[in-house]
Amino acid sequence: MLGPVLLVSMDGSVLFLAMPRITQALDPTADQALWILDVYGFVVGSLLIAFGNLGDRFGRLRLLMAGTAVFGLGSTSAALSPSPELLIASRGLMGLGGATLLPSGLAVLSELFEDARQRSRAIGIFAATFAAGFAIGPVIGGQLLSHFDWGAVFLINLPVTAAFLVLAPFVLREVRATRPGGIDVPSIALSAGGLLLTVYAVKSGAAYGPSPRAAVAGIAGVGVLVWFLLRQRTLEYPLVDVRLFRGKAFAVAIATGLLSLVAWSAAAYLTGVYLQSVLGLSVFEEALLALPGAVVLMLACVFTPAAVERIGERYALVSCHFFMAVGLILLLATTATRGILWYAVSTVVSGVGYGISFSLVADTAVGAVPANRGGSAGAIAETSNEVGNALGIALLGSAATLVFRLCGPGIAPTLGETLAAELSDAVSDQAKEAFVCGLHTAAGIAALLCAGLGVLALRWIPRKPLWNKYSK
Structure with a gap:
């Protein structure tokens, strides 16, 4: 399976x-x-x-x-x-x-x-x-x-x-x-249409900049999603049971799933460009360099349930945010000439946090609801991941692009297009330095968000087990 x-x-x-x-x-x-x-x-x-x-x-x-x-x-x-x-x-x-x-x-x-x-x-x-x-x-x-x-x-x-x-x-x-x-067919149409319009608006705005089409799509998407949520409150058998989010533990867990994919997708995309276009590594060399962090991530997923039995769900959920934050902060030590070691260490440290998040969010979604709502609860968790994946590249990627435009040579809006032109070594070095500044900006924002949610989780998650009666 x-x-x-x-x-x-x-x-x-x-x-x-x-x-x-x-x-x-x-x-x-x-x-x-x-x-x-x-x-x-x-x-x-x-x-x-x-x-x-x-x-x-x-x-x-x-x-x-x-x-x-x-x-x-x-x-x-x-x-x-x-x-x-x-x-x-x-x-x-x-x-x-x-x-x-x-x-x-x-x-x-x-x-x-x-x-x-x-x-x-x-x-x-x-x-x-x-x-x-x-x-x-x-x-x-x-x-x-x-x-x-x-x-x-x-x-x-x-x-x-x-x-x-x-x-x-x-x-x-x-x-x-x-x-x-x-x-409820209208609910299905509203949820699908609202998410599609919203994600399209975010990605279109990130790729081409602000435009009337993206703005209209975004406003329409948000409006449709609000309509969808309001409709769920009036249905006897809703498509999404919004009452699940009244529990702080469930809400924090879903937010964790969203933020972990925001951080992961943005870091994976930007560091991929960094390793290939700035440091000059091949695609295969980049993939091999990422393997240690990937192995740590997988092991963290497997062993998180055993760790939860020893330290409790509260501290496991809180710790994942700080592992992610520290791993992202390590990317701030990279430069335009060297950074392979910092990248490798960053993926290992943050991989622990991502692994804990992937494992706990899924378990929370299924364990916190009755058995007959397992599919829809799992869908909410996976939707938070998909939306987080889209938002990570769109929002944090846009932040990196903005910094590149402000600090770069102004020849083209992206590093790849800039390096494709016939440039002097000084201009190429300036472009690479500008991209690294953009990478640092995105990593810093993601680290702050992870640390902030970690503090909120520490305050909101009770010391008693997260799971409610349905997981027993």
Whole structure:
């Protein structure tokens, strides 16, 4: 069951490596290239909540298998796409399948392990697998692109999806909620539409700067989401039970999931550019350099449940914020000429925090609600991750870009475009120094946010166990 989850998490990191080859083969416009990268995240982020609830009602295993089949179909279509338009559509189809895999997989996993301790460890492994995909994606993608065409990064999904579809009916059991009430279609439309418009506005504004279109989309998206939340308060059987957020522990845990992905995605994106464009490392060298931190992250996911038994959920949740903050602060020691060691140490230290967060947030989402709401609760946790991933690159990436424009040579808005021009060594050095300043700004902001939420968690989370009666 972990195979499809691994594929979903690998998707983004592999695609970043393949984009230069895709650009050469399909010649997309700048706007089309952005959609190739972003449409998957848009679809996943906008549909997670809806599909979590559909799985609760119609069967989580059934939805999980359908999503796996759709993901495999989208991967095949993407690998064989002859045009940017078809590749964008195929990526959207992959997102449709991916939106079913995360909440349904988490809910099915929770049903396989009825014992609370075993379930916590299983969810920790689930989170570690998800984290492993981010880490090994560049390594596998780099090897594939060294020997095959760009479509291979999508075809690699097919053996795993086929194996799951064959074995899942024999090793997993169907689970569905015995929940009354029908499907509220307007709520599904509002949640999907609101998230899609909001994420589009954030990413469009980050990529192209402020524009009337992005502003209208953002205002409309926020308005639709507010409408969605107000509607949930009036329904007898809501799509999202907003009462869950009345508990400070649950709210802090979801905020932790959001912020950890904001910090992780921004740091991963900016340090990737730093290592390749500033320090001159290859993609494969960068992937190998990130492996120690990735291993620590995975181990933290696996061993967090055991640590919680010894120190308690409160201190585990609080400590993850300070591990992330310290790891991000270490990036402030990097320079335009050296910083490999600081980067490696940063990924190891912050990896502990990310691992604790990934494991605890998922366990909180499933353990804090009744069994028949496991899919929707898991969807809320995963949605916080997807939204955090989008916001990290959009907001903190925009902060880094602003600093680069203010401090750089003013030749082009990005480091890559600047270095592509014929420049003197002095101008190139100025551009690299400006990018490092932007990296430091983004890392500093993320560190402050992590430390601030850690202080709030220390004040808001009670000393008694986080989990409510449903996890017992």
